[in-house]
Amino acid sequence: MATTALPGRNYLEEDATTIGAWLKAWFLTVDHKRIAILYLLSINFFFLLGGLAASVIRVELITPQGDLLSADLYNRAFTLHGIIMVFFFLIPGIPAVLGNFLVPLMIGARDMAFPRLNLFSWYLYMAGGIFALTAAIFGGVDTGWTFYTPFSSTYANSNVILTITGAFIMGFSSITTGVNFIVTIHTMRAPGMTWFRLPLFIWASYATSLIIVLATPVIGITLLLVAIERLWGVGIFDPALGGDPLLFQHLFWFYSHPAVYIMILPGFGVISELIAAFSRKRIFGYEFIAFSSMAIALLGFLVWGHHMFVSGQSVYAGLVFSFLTMLVAIPSAIKVFNWTATLYKGSISYRTPMLYALGFIGLFVIGGLTGIFLGIVAINIHVTDTYFVVAHFHYVMVGGAIMAYLGGIHYWWPKMTGRMYNEVWGGISALIIFVGFNMTFFPQFIVGYLGMPRRYHVYPQEFQVLHVLSSAGATILAIGFIIPIIYLTISLWKGAIAGDNPWDATGLEWEVSSPPPTHNFTTTPVVTREAYDYPPDAAEVDAANWRPGSPL
Amino acid sequence: MQDFPLFPEQASTFAGPVDVLYWTLVGLSLIFGGILPFIILYLMVRYHRSQKVDRTNQLHSSLPLELTWTVIPLVLVLTVFFWGAFLYIDMRTPPDDSLEIYVIGKQWMWHVQHPNGKRENNELHIPIGQPVKLIMTSQDVIHSFYIPDFRVKQDVLPGRYTIMWFEATQPGEYHLFCAEYCGTEHSLMVGRVVALRLADYERWLATPGEIILPDGSVGGAVPALVEAIGDPMELAGGQLFASLGCAGCHRSDGLGIGPNLAGLYASEVRLTDGSLVFADENYLRESILNPGAKIAAGYANVMPSYEGQVSEDQMNQLLAYIKSLADANVE
Numbered sequence: 104m105a106t107t108a109l110p111g112r113n114y115l116e117e118d119a120t121t122i123g124a125w126l127k128a129w130f131l132t133v134d135h136k137r138i139a140i141l142y143l144l145s146i147n148f149f150f151l152l153g154g155l156a157a158s159v160i161r162v163e164l165i166t167p168q169g170d171l172l173s174a175d176l177y178n179r180a181f182t183l184h185g186i187i188m189v190f191f192f193l194i195p196g197i198p199a200v201l202g203n204f205l206v207p208l209m210i211g212a213r214d215m216a217f218p219r220l221n222l223f224s225w226y227l228y229m230a231g232g233i234f235a236l237t238a239a240i241f242g243g244v245d246t247g248w249t250f251y252t253p254f255s256s257t258y259a260n261s262n263v264i265l266t267i268t269g270a271f272i273m274g275f276s277s278i279t280t281g282v283n284f285i286v287t288i289h290t291m292r293a294p295g296m297t298w299f300r301l302p303l304f305i306w307a308s309y310a311t312s313l314i315i316v317l318a319t320p321v322i323g324i325t326l327l328l329v330a331i332e333r334l335w336g337v338g339i340f341d342p343a344l345g346g347d348p349l350l351f352q353h354l355f356w357f358y359s360h361p362a363v364y365i366m367i368l369p370g371f372g373v374i375s376e377l378i379a380a381f382s383r384k385r386i387f388g389y390e391f392i393a394f395s396s397m398a399i400a401l402l403g404f405l406v407w408g409h410h411m412f413v414s415g416q417s418v419y420a421g422l423v424f425s426f427l428t429m430l431v432a433i434p435s436a437i438k439v440f441n442w443t444a445t446l447y448k449g450s451i452s453y454r455t456p457m458l459y460a461l462g463f464i465g466l467f468v469i470g471g472l473t474g475i476f477l478g479i480v481a482i483n484i485h486v487t488d489t490y491f492v493v494a495h496f497h498y499v500m501v502g503g504a505i506m507a508y509l510g511g512i513h514y515w516w517p518k519m520t521g522r523m524y525n526e527v528w529g530g531i532s533a534l535i536i537f538v539g540f541n542m543t544f545f546p547q548f549i550v551g552y553l554g555m556p557r558r559y560h561v562y563p564q565e566f567q568v569l570h571v572l573s574s575a576g577a578t579i580l581a582i583g584f585i586i587p588i589i590y591l592t593i594s595l596w597k598g599a600i601a602g603d604n605p606w607d608a609t610g611l612e613w614e615v616s617s618p619p620p621t622h623n624f625t626t627t628p629v630v631t632r633e634a635y636d637y638p639p640d641a642a643e644v645d646a647a648n649w650r651p652g653s654p655l
Numbered sequence: 656m657q658d659f660p661l662f663p664e665q666a667s668t669f670a671g672p673v674d675v676l677y678w679t680l681v682g683l684s685l686i687f688g689g690i691l692p693f694i695i696l697y698l699m700v701r702y703h704r705s706q707k708v709d710r711t712n713q714l715h716s717s718l719p720l721e722l723t724w725t726v727i728p729l730v731l732v733l734t735v736f737f738w739g740a741f742l743y744i745d746m747r748t749p750p751d752d753s754l755e756i757y758v759i760g761k762q763w764m765w766h767v768q769h770p771n772g773k774r775e776n777n778e779l780h781i782p783i784g785q786p787v788k789l790i791m792t793s794q795d796v797i798h799s800f801y802i803p804d805f806r807v808k809q810d811v812l813p814g815r816y817t818i819m820w821f822e823a824t825q826p827g828e829y830h831l832f833c834a835e836y837c838g839t840e841h842s843l844m845v846g847r848v849v850a851l852r853l854a855d856y857e858r859w860l861a862t863p864g865e866i867i868l869p870d871g872s873v874g875g876a877v878p879a880l881v882e883a884i885g886d887p888m889e890l891a892g893g894q895l896f897a898s899l900g901c902a903g904c905h906r907s908d909g910l911g912i913g914p915n916l917a918g919l920y921a922s923e924v925r926l927t928d929g930s931l932v933f934a935d936e937n938y939l940r941e942s943i944l945n946p947g948a949k950i951a952a953g954y955a956n957v958m959p960s961y962e963g964q965v966s967e968d969q970m971n972q973l974l975a976y977i978k979s980l981a982d983a984n985v986e
């Protein structure tokens with residue numbers, strides 16, 4: 104740590120000569136970029152595992168009978184899918200990988216405010232993951248990722264405690280990352296990097312961190328209470344013991360609704376970066392996008408009851424939560440309109456990250472609009488707990504968060520690794536994912552409105568055609584996810600050298616070498632310009648320089 | 656080619672209004688979700704870097720534009736909110752003349768008892784053209800009673816009653832699903848709702864049905880029960896009221912150490928702390944299982960708890976009896 108960065112040296116290079124030293128250099132690193140790589144590998148591992156569970160579910164659902172799996176195994180499969188994807192992929196995904204890598208680089212800092220805490224958060228994440236995996240290996244858990252009581256606390260006879268412990272520990276990983284981001288963004292911005300010069304990814308990460316720090320303790324306490332009731336029979340949620348089962352749902356969704364924004368807000372931040380870079384102009388309505396993130400963070404705390412419209416809460420509560428849910432739609436709409444307006448008079452290129460960004464807008468719009476359907480109680484009564492909800496949140500989570508994650512990975516890949524990937528394959532896989540995704544999840548809106556309940560292992564014959572369509576789409580989607588793993592891996596050895604700024608983008612992260620040196624900046628940068636300060640004629644110049652044969 | 660519907664049947668009075676609201680939202684979504692992608696596609700092509708078009712005088716922010724795309728969606732979502740809100744209030748307010756049917760959910764079946772005592776499992780027979788109110792509870796975990804073709808769903812909770820109502824419009828058989836994940840055989844906790852014309856329904860009610868034991872399970876061959884429909888719920892409840900000793904304190908002449916229960920249901924009860932409580936099913940249930948929780952003004956906290964002594968089934972019968980006292984009082 105003591106040596107200053109030599110010219111040409113980067114954070115991936117190694118002094119280590121022995122395996123022990125190499126292990127130490129990676130597993131005890133406090134470099135935010137290396138920690139981001141540790142997260143990248145572990146989070147993608149969990150993503151593949153969750154995807155495997157999803158594949159099993161989709162194969163089972165091809166026929167209306169339960170022929171591949173027993174009912175019990177099916178329940179364990181969708182629970183595993185939900186827990187892995189929510190707690191170990193979507194929630195940490197963008198903040199821990201892209202956020203860890205980019206926050207210090209974007210604000211002109213040498214590292215996070217608490218580098219050791221940052222490393223500790225990765226160990227917490229892994230510890231939580233090991234608990235969850237252990238639970239899966241010892242037979243799994245069949246409560247669904249929602250752990251509804253009193254089923255989870257009294258009736259389920261699967262590995263509830265182990266799984267809850269995993270999620271509980273993972274929560275602390277989130278909190279430490281959130282605290283680290285907040286302090287870093289407050290205290291470590293380079294001279295001249297005022298709040299309104301921050302890239303929008305930073306605004307989004309900041310809003311996300313606030314939610315993480317305020318909401319995650321609630322789920323920790325709630326899961327602890329479930330464990331206490333389960334282990335010692337203390338009546339908290341089970342009415343047979345004197346508890347209240349709805350109390351659990353209130354506490355659970357008080358975290359888990361904001362958690363949706365923990366997943367999607369960083370995605371919004373990524374998309375803002377991509378749209379500006381590949382339109383070659385300043386983002387439209389910077390302040391509105393920044394403040395809409397904060398508005399979402401605030402309003403996101405007030406709408407948890409919309410998960411409980413048919414749970415038995417009062418009519419008044421239903422109306423209030425429905426009303427607030429309508430309001431939370433607005434900031435998201437503002438973002439979409441501002442991104443669209445950014446395209447106007449830009450010089451747009453169809454590079455891989457931009458394809459993901461455009462795909463994100465299309466899918467997120469569908470996810471957001473169907474959210475309004477669900478926010479209206481009269482319709483929610485019919486479609487809640489059906490495949491309509493399943494389709495809706497996959498449009499937001501997969502169509503939104505994962506598209507943004509992949510877009511971000513492709514955009515900053517040259518910065519992280521110093522190499523370019525194969526753009527042809529990049530474009531092809533982005534299209535495959537877009538098509539496969541819609542084919543998987545659009546039929547689920549229809550089968551959901553028909554009344555197909557979620558978490559059904561066997562189902563009436565008349566829903567089969569739509570399920571087959573959905574499973575076929577899932578196959579395409581799976582291929583779309585596998586292709587990037589291949590060409591990105593190949594690029595590590597075969598990829599062209601990227602150079603410092605392959606996209607000609609603005610932002611401090613593009614001013615350092617690729618991959619960045621260990622300490623990011625040899626001299627602390629002084630910021631004198633706004634975010635996305637493309638010259639007024641940048642788009643014109645870019646278009647004028649385009650020749651047949653240049654990248655599209 | 657098998658049956659392959661794309662839209663559910665409309666078989667209750669709610670189905671039409673819910674679907675109109677749904678299609679309105681689909682229409683509005685197409686304006687946003689359908690047109691916006693084409694605007695994006697247009698901009699993508701028009702301003703692609705290979706296109707020689709005017710890119711001068713770029714705009715980076717515009718308050719009028721921001722206000723436009725804030726206010727218009729806001730007005731639209733508030734409009735559909737209020738539309739949906741009135742429909743929702745309607746869906747949650749059962750008419751007074753509803754036919755009351757008691758439902759008990761348990762892993763993994765539905766048990767139904769009709770006021771005349773007739774029981775059924777995983778089936779619900781109802782008349783068309785008449786509001787039906789389901790008074791539902793669970794013996795174990797949370798379930799959810801869902802009839803897609805009626806567009807109604809309500810979670811069924813242990814330890815309390817939840818209420819759902821609908822009015823079927825078409826005779827026929829409809830899916831009945833458990834919509835809240837409840838354990839291993841959740842997807843087998845299904846059945847059918849049979850909507851009958853009133854005359855057919857009444858004939859069905861009077862016909863002895865399956866052999867169903869009072870605990871809700873389908874019993875073996877018990878010849879005596881094949882013949883009997885069972886006592887009407889009020890009668891069974893009245894017998895319980897006597898055999899559990901309730902009648903000793905809750906005397907009908909009002910001279911007991913407990914309040915007279917005539918006219919209690921659906922009235923407002925003044926408590927010792929001065930507050931008023933509406934005497935619905937949940938209040939009656941709580942007062943039987945946990946009498947100390949809410950004490951009626953003028954009475955002492957002396958009633959013992961009946962927790963563990965009354966099954967869900969018997970509780971329903973007691974409720975039916977206490978409600979019948981309310982009706983008697985009106986006359």
